[in-house]
Amino acid sequence: MIKIKLAVLGHLPYLIDISKIIKWKSCLFEIEREVGKYPITTDSDGPDWSYSDSNLVSIIPQRNSEDILIVITNVPLEGNYFARRFSDNRVCLTYHEMVDILTIYNISLENLILRVLYSISILYKRYRNRIPTRHEPTNFAHDETRGCLYDMCGIKTDIIHSLNKPQLCDDCVHDITHNENPRIDRSIIDKVQIELKKIHKERYYQILDFVKRRPVFTLILSTIITIVLGAVGSVLAAILLEYWK
Template sequence: MKKVKIQIIKIGIQHHNVLFKKLENYNSKLFQVSIKQISRPNCDFGWGFNFNSLTDILQNAFDKDVYDLCIGFIDTEIENNYFSKRLSEKNNIYVVSFFEIDKILSSNNINLFNFMLLTIYRCLTRFKFNRKPSSHHETKGCLFDMCGMKEDIIYSASAPIICQNCQTIILEQHSNKQFLNDLKDELYKIKKGTYYRIKDFIETNPWFSLIIGIFISITINILSNYFYENIKKLYNF
């Protein structure tokens, strides 16, 4: 399958520059990226999408003859406090803001890189299937959750899925299941860190975790005694 070529545009100085370095080394079957830095013009707090705005800035920066899709990233608030927005249907241009999202994810022990990947996969899928699936109001941890409340992003950023309804829409657009299978495989790898997954499990299942802890302690004690006795026999202690 041919990879979608995505131009990532960093608008102004980024507080999360390490994410872009990590993205350059990210391996995907579905897309490849090239990263471009542009200056951020003087503006009021809260970027708009209309005249002389983010739309114009990204349209002018987007090398549309080379790339299929453009995603601009910015640290500051954008109009209506969206975290992502499609700016141009004709040229496949999106903008993504880290504003407030970084703090929400950090307080829930979720890597901000997860959010970056989610927005890329979301834009990519809509590009492939002519703006479908659309976002749904119900929060399911799906890639296409609307997240009317920004805090809802924690569900998809910690363990994203493609809900059954969105899978059906994708398959209706293209009978070949390969894209959907690759997408699901790559989303499966987007998780919280191992330490925090274990911590969440213990907090959610305290009694079961206690039983497991006791069982492991007893097992380790039995194995320790077994090996100790065998070493004693071996060396005639």
């Protein structure tokens, strides 16, 4: 089981339910209950008020006994990425711009952290219990958007497809499980796929999406329900009237 610690870097001006993340049950990882909190002690040094990797690495905390440290912040990262990998199994995730995308598409803010937890954990296993730094040549992400944990999301808004019931696509599953030395058992991957389906929009927004996809069916269904309720009401009224007489 991979041990992961979360830490917040600087001020997060949004309501993110960290307790929902800590309570999340996975066959792949467990999250430490205590969440670190660290101030941002430097100013932006990159274009568009971003924080360069060298700047961030000077202020993100060191890893302790946990296997992976995930630092959550709100400042823009180098290259306008939403997550950056650092040395010693540390990852920094930002809500900069992401919060706008998530809000527009009615996706819970916590889903972004959960997605990163799974993608980073599997990456950790793929690279034999370590996270490759951003300087290493890697090919685990694909440019095509498939609703997969390893979508590159070069167009940032594409992230929405892997934040509502994400998956591991067939190619990624093949890469992980069919190498000469498989990094993760197929049975674990199957369990992970089931867990990933639990990362979804809230029920209300799922219903809204259904109505948008099938408006005629919804209209017919609501008409039938209205007629049935009207008929039931009439019968009940007749029974009550008879009873009072």
